[in-house]
Amino acid sequence: MQHAPRFRPLAIAIPLILAGLPALAEQTSTDPILVTGARTPTRISDLPRSAWIVSGEEIAEQVRGGVPLKELLGQLVPSLDIGPQGRTNYGQNLRGRSVLVMIDGVSLNSSRGVSRQFDSIDPYNIERIEVLSGASSVYGGGATGGVVNIVTKRGEVGLKFNTELGLRSGFETGEDHDWRVAQSISGGSDSIAGRLGVANQKNGAAFDAAGKQVTPDITQTDLQYNRSVDVLGSLDFKLPAGQSLKLTAQYYDSGYDGSKALYLGPNLAGALGGKPQLLEVRDGFESDITPTTKRSMLMFDYHLPQVLGGQDLYLQGSARTEKLDFYPFPGTYNVSGVGTVPYYSTSRQNTDAQALKAVLFKRFGDVKLSYGLDLDHEKFDASQVLFNAAQGFASGGLKLARFAEVGRYPGFEVDGRSLFAQADWKLDEQWSLSAGLRHQKMDVSVDDFVASQQQVLIASGVGKSAAAIAGGDNSYSVTLPNAGVIFRLNGNNQGWLNYSEGFDLPDPAKYYGQGRYSLVGGKTGVWNLVSGVSVAGSPLAGIKTRQVETGWRSKAGGFSSQLAAFYAWSDKNIQFVSSTLAINVIDQDTRNYGLEGELGYRFDDAFKLGGNFLVIRSQEKKNGNWQKQAVTAASPNKLTAYGSYQRGPLGLRLQAVKSFGLSDPTGARLDGYTTADLLGSYALARGTVNFGVQNLFDRQYATIWGQRAKVFYGALVSPATVDFQGRGRTYALSYSLDY
Numbered sequence: 001m002q003h004a005p006r007f008r009p010l011a012i013a014i015p016l017i018l019a020g021l022p023a024l025a026e027q028t029s030t031d032p033i034l035v036t037g038a039r040t041p042t043r044i045s046d047l048p049r050s051a052w053i054v055s056g057e058e059i060a061e062q063v064r065g066g067v068p069l070k071e072l073l074g075q076l077v078p079s080l081d082i083g084p085q086g087r088t089n090y091g092q093n094l095r096g097r098s099v100l101v102m103i104d105g106v107s108l109n110s111s112r113g114v115s116r117q118f119d120s121i122d123p124y125n126i127e128r129i130e131v132l133s134g135a136s137s138v139y140g141g142g143a144t145g146g147v148v149n150i151v152t153k154r155g156e157v158g159l160k161f162n163t164e165l166g167l168r169s170g171f172e173t174g175e176d177h178d179w180r181v182a183q184s185i186s187g188g189s190d191s192i193a194g195r196l197g198v199a200n201q202k203n204g205a206a207f208d209a210a211g212k213q214v215t216p217d218i219t220q221t222d223l224q225y226n227r228s229v230d231v232l233g234s235l236d237f238k239l240p241a242g243q244s245l246k247l248t249a250q251y252y253d254s255g256y257d258g259s260k261a262l263y264l265g266p267n268l269a270g271a272l273g274g275k276p277q278l279l280e281v282r283d284g285f286e287s288d289i290t291p292t293t294k295r296s297m298l299m300f301d302y303h304l305p306q307v308l309g310g311q312d313l314y315l316q317g318s319a320r321t322e323k324l325d326f327y328p329f330p331g332t333y334n335v336s337g338v339g340t341v342p343y344y345s346t347s348r349q350n351t352d353a354q355a356l357k358a359v360l361f362k363r364f365g366d367v368k369l370s371y372g373l374d375l376d377h378e379k380f381d382a383s384q385v386l387f388n389a390a391q392g393f394a395s396g397g398l399k400l401a402r403f404a405e406v407g408r409y410p411g412f413e414v415d416g417r418s419l420f421a422q423a424d425w426k427l428d429e430q431w432s433l434s435a436g437l438r439h440q441k442m443d444v445s446v447d448d449f450v451a452s453q454q455q456v457l458i459a460s461g462v463g464k465s466a467a468a469i470a471g472g473d474n475s476y477s478v479t480l481p482n483a484g485v486i487f488r489l490n491g492n493n494q495g496w497l498n499y500s501e502g503f504d505l506p507d508p509a510k511y512y513g514q515g516r517y518s519l520v521g522g523k524t525g526v527w528n529l530v531s532g533v534s535v536a537g538s539p540l541a542g543i544k545t546r547q548v549e550t551g552w553r554s555k556a557g558g559f560s561s562q563l564a565a566f567y568a569w570s571d572k573n574i575q576f577v578s579s580t581l582a583i584n585v586i587d588q589d590t591r592n593y594g595l596e597g598e599l600g601y602r603f604d605d606a607f608k609l610g611g612n613f614l615v616i617r618s619q620e621k622k623n624g625n626w627q628k629q630a631v632t633a634a635s636p637n638k639l640t641a642y643g644s645y646q647r648g649p650l651g652l653r654l655q656a657v658k659s660f661g662l663s664d665p666t667g668a669r670l671d672g673y674t675t676a677d678l679l680g681s682y683a684l685a686r687g688t689v690n691f692g693v694q695n696l697f698d699r700q701y702a703t704i705w706g707q708r709a710k711v712f713y714g715a716l717v718s719p720a721t722v723d724f725q726g727r728g729r730t731y732a733l734s735y736s737l738d739y
Contacts, residue, residue, distance in 0.1 A: 039105075039138060039422075040314060040361045040370050048434045048484025048496050049136075050551065050564060050596075052077060054129040056153075061653065063123040065679035065692025066168045066732025070118045074638075075657055075677075078596045078612040079133040079146065081635050082659050083118070084705035085206075085727060087254075087293070088220035090115035091708055094133055095566060096592035096618045096635040097145030097545060098504055104152055104248060106299050106318040109142040110351045111414050111444075112380050113507040114324060115220070119254055119293050122199035122230035124164060124182040127153040133596070135502035135547040135568055137438045137480035140374065140418055144502040144545035144568070152248065153184070154234050155193030160186045164199075166690075166734030170727065172207040175260075180734075194235045202227045202257065205281070209700040209728035213281050216262045217724055218397075219709055221291040221327045225258025246301040255292030255325075261285035264397040264721070268330050271397075276720030278396075287328055288402040289346050289385050294323045307360075314359040314372075322351040328387060328400050331716060333453060335462055338523050343456050344392035344400060347408045349382040371421035374440075377413070382509060384408035384452060386459055404459040409509035410449035410471060417441050422482075432486040439479045442505065442542070446471040446535050449513035454527045462519070466527035469515045472535035478503050478542050492555040500549075503542040506574055510583045511540055540585065543572045558602040560610075567593040573620055576632065576712070589621040590629065611641035628664045632708050636662045636670055649683035654696075659704060668711050673701035675726070687737035698729040 054076055062072035070083025070092060080099070081092045092115075093099060101108045101117035108117040128151045136143040162184045169177040184197035203226045206214045216222040230252050237245040264271040265278030299318040307313050328346040335341055359372035384407065387400040422436035454466040484498035515532030519525055551564025573588040594617055600610035618634035619626045628634065637660040644653040654676065661672040676696040682689050706724030713722050 039359055039372075040312070048432065048486045048498050049500065050079070050133040050549070052131045052133075054131065056127050059123050059126055059129065060736075061651075061679060061681065061690070064164070064166060064681070064690035064732070064734040064736065065677070066166075066694050066730060067677065067679075067692065069123050072123075073118075073129070073131075073148070075640055075655060077131050077133075078598060078614050078638075078640075080131065080148075082638060082657060082704060085214075085703055086217040086220060086222050086705060086724065087119050087226075087291075088115045088217070088705065089118045090220060091632070091635075091705060092118075093635050094131075094145035094148075095568065095594070095596075095614075096616050096629075096633075097135070097502075097568065098142055099145050100136070100139055100141075100143035100147045102139075102147065102149045103250070103297070104299060104301070105149060105316060105357075106297065106320065106355065107139075107142070107353075107376075108320075110322070110353065110380065111141075111378055111412070111505055111507065112349060112351060112382075112409070112509045114349065116293055116324065120252055120295055121150060121152075121232070121250070122182070122201065122228065122252075124180075124184075124199040125152055125197045125230055125232040127151045134498075134549055134566060135500045135545045137436060137482045137501050138420070138422070140416070140438065140440050140480075141442075141503055141505050141542065144504050144543075144570075152232060152234065152250075153186075153195055153197060154236055154246075155186045155188045155195040157188055157190060157193060161739050162186075162736065163739075164734060164736045166732065168730060168732040170207050170730045172211055172213075172728075173205065175205040176207055178203045188236070191238050192235065194233070196233045197231075199230045200228070205260070206727045208725040209695065209698045210725075211728070212725070214725050214727060215279070215706075215721070215723055216281065216327075217705075217709075217722070218262055218327045218329060219713055219722055220705075221256075225256055225260055226254060227257040228252070228254035242303075242305040244301075244303045248297075248299045248301075250295070250297045252293070252295040255294075256290040256327075259283050259285055261398060262721075264330070266396060267393045268397065271330065271717045271721045272332065274718065276718045279720055282396075282398060284395075284398050286398065287346075287400040288387070289325055289328070289348070289400075291327045291346075292323070292325045296321045309362070311360045311362040314357075314361065316355075316357045318353075318355045320351075320353045322353075324349045328392070328397065330392065330397060333457060335457065335519060337519070338462055341457060341460050341462055342389045342393055343460060344387040344389050344397070345384045345456065346387075347382060347384055349380070349408070351378065351380050353378045366426040368424045369421070370423075372419075374416065374418040374420070376416045378415075379411075379413045380409075380509065381411040382408040384456070386456065389460070406452070406455035406459050407449060408452055410469075410513035411447040412471075412508045412512075413445045414505075414508075415443045430488050432488075433484070434486075435481070435483040437479065437481050439477065440503075441475065441477040444474045444476075444505075444508060444535075444540065446474070446508060446512050450527075451513060451515040451517065451532070454515075454517050458527070462523055463527045464524055466517060467529040469513055469529065469532035470534045470536060471512070474535050474539045476539075476541045478544060480544075493553070495550070495552045497548075497550045499547070501544060501546050503544045505542050506540060506585050507583060508540060511538075511585065514582045543570055543574070543585070545570045560600045560602075561598060563595065563597045565593075565595050567591070574633075590619065591626075592616060592618045592635075606645055606647045608644045609642070611639070613640070614638045630666070630711075631662055631664045631668045631670050632711050634662060634664070636660050636672065636704065651681045653679040655679070670704060670707045671702060673699060673726070675699055675701070686739075687735055690732075690734045690736070692732040694730045694732070695726065695728055699726070700728070701726045 074082035182199040263282040270278035355376040418440040420438040482500040547568035549566040618629040642655040656676040709722035
């Protein structure tokens with residue numbers, strides 16, 4: 001541990017407050033650090049919006065002390081929700097709205113709303129993380145809550161190696177342990193440098209504070225009994241005439257690797273038959289399809305100065321392939337005149353995405369102008385593997401042999417074309433103005449599709465054919481402005497006021513291809529289409545979010561603080577259908593408003609105290625009145641605190657986070673909880689030993705995702721099947737060596 005975690009605000013703008021921001025006590029608000037999260041390198045003091053940098057030292061301290069990536073971000077970023085402990089990061093929003101997650105400026109989000117963006121890279125290969133809070137018009141779709149840009153490690157001059165070894169366990173059983181090993185080699189000269197990093201992690205079982213194994217997630221897939229490998233390579237070239245070229249390649253494979261799984265009882269009586277006491281984790285799991293996340297990505301970044309009248313040209317190109325396999329899930333369909341039809345299936349989803357971004361930048365005295373073009377293409381297809389239902393039910397979900405593969409969602413392609421321009425004008429040493437505009441056009445092409453339920457039933461022998469719901473082409477465009485002002489009282493005090501817009505494209509896969517059918521001719525008859533969600537009948541459009549924010553940041557003596565207020569609103573909402581997990585887009589006003597804040601105090605070179613908070617209200621309008629938003633979408637209030645000590649070779653950090661309770665008009669509720677972690681390090685003559693204790697006081701609690709899963713899947717399985725408890729007291733020990 002270099003120093004106790006420090007959060008460096010990366011800009012200016014929205015309601016923010018972070019835990020661990022003592023960095024402000026060490027540097028002024030005109031810190032010269034450059035950031036890449038704003039399309040072109042930009043100084044901290046020149047962004048009229050909120051932003052943060054989570055440094056590599058902060059990431060290493062948390063991860064080496066046993067804190068996973070999703071959880072450390074929830075601990076350190078005020079506006080980001082506390083992270084789930086499974087594979088999904090569903091519901092981990094920024095300011096109650098969706099997050100655009102990127103690696104080196106390349107989006108990991110897809111039009112198909114799969115929440116595995118943080119299951120995409122090992123923290124070992126991360127140099128820093130930039131977080132821009134609030135609706136963003138700069139990046140296009142998916143950034144209504146903000147942007148998280150993961151910046152990867154690059155090569156350095158000279159030959160360097162790093163080795164990391166780590167263990168994590170709650171000491172409940174011999175299976176209660178995770179281990180990780182990572183190795184990197186870096187080297188180069190002034191003209192070329194490269195790095196290759198390989199990280200491998202293997203997880204065992206996880207146990208809650210009561211000593212009971214945490215229920216594996218059979219909905220969005222678990223991380224127990226999981227192995228992940230992340231291979232990241234980069235080459236950086238300094239070319240003549242000030243040019244530069246960066247090449248990056250990544251392969252990431254994270255998947256189930258074990259023989260134990262959740263036993264659902266004979267004939268699934270524990271999940272479907274009202275006998276939750278039969279649920280248990282058992283050995284003997286065998287499936288022809290196992291849960292996996294696989295990503296391959298190639299990208300380049302090119303910079304050419306002094307073109308077209310002294311402008312700087314920035315080019316970025318990327319190609320990403322993603323293959324996701326989910327955990328097998330059971331179900332039954334009740335067919336009139338036929339009876340109950342059981343099935344067991346898993347979803348396989350494939351995405352291919354390519355993008356090209358071009359930005360021109362020029363400074364005209366006190367005015368900076370950047371403008372450019374974004375082109376992107378995305379192709380998605382999904383299938384549903386069906387297993388032998390009789391065998392699957394009889395084995396309690398442990399023996400799953402594939403017998404058919406049908407469609408899960410309609411395939412689609414999305415082509416995007418965007419033009420944008422951004423101007424920043426420094427009026428004087430106190431005042432700066434900024435304004436920008438983005439115009440984005442999206443062409444969506446959707447395949448004809450027979451509803452998933454009918455495909456499953458036909459494969460199961462109920463009906464011989466079904467009419468397809470028509471696909472087709474749909475185009476829409478959106479124009480997103482932004483404008484902001486910065487006021488600098490002095491070098492230690494800054495304020496801002498900002499307006500920005502962002503938009504989301506609702507998931508086409510879960511929106512289209514939904515239909516109502518009737519079976520004509522009995523079990524061997526034909527499924528007639530009664531009605532369906534088609535492109536022609538119900539064209540999909542983006543949901544725009546508008547946001548206003550204002551804030552103040554200051555530093556005085558040992559104190560550093562930041563406070564901001566925000567108000568975001570939209571006139572459409574996404575409605576989930578609990579029985580099918582499909583979505584509808586409805587005309588309904590929604591809004592999020594609240595406060596973010598941080599306070600840090602440095603007593604001397606050794607001691608620091610601080611904390612952050614998020615107070616947020618998420619509402620939707622119904623029958624002319626504002627009411628609480630559903631707990632499946634709303635963000636809970638959050639409070640964190642920390643104290644740190646660093647002297648000589650020893651470093652310690654005690655941190656705590658509290659998630660507050662939340663309810664909605666349906667009676668659904670998220671219960672609050674409080675946990676604490678102790679992290680530490682000791683520098684040896686060669687290398688550093690890190691240690692940590694997560695959930696220090698061994699609190700028993702249900703994770704936020706676990707509580708939401710009961711709402712989402714309560715109509716499909718018993719609540720105990722998706723009762724995901726938080727991990728109990730867990731110890732971590734690691735060793736890192738640079739040589």
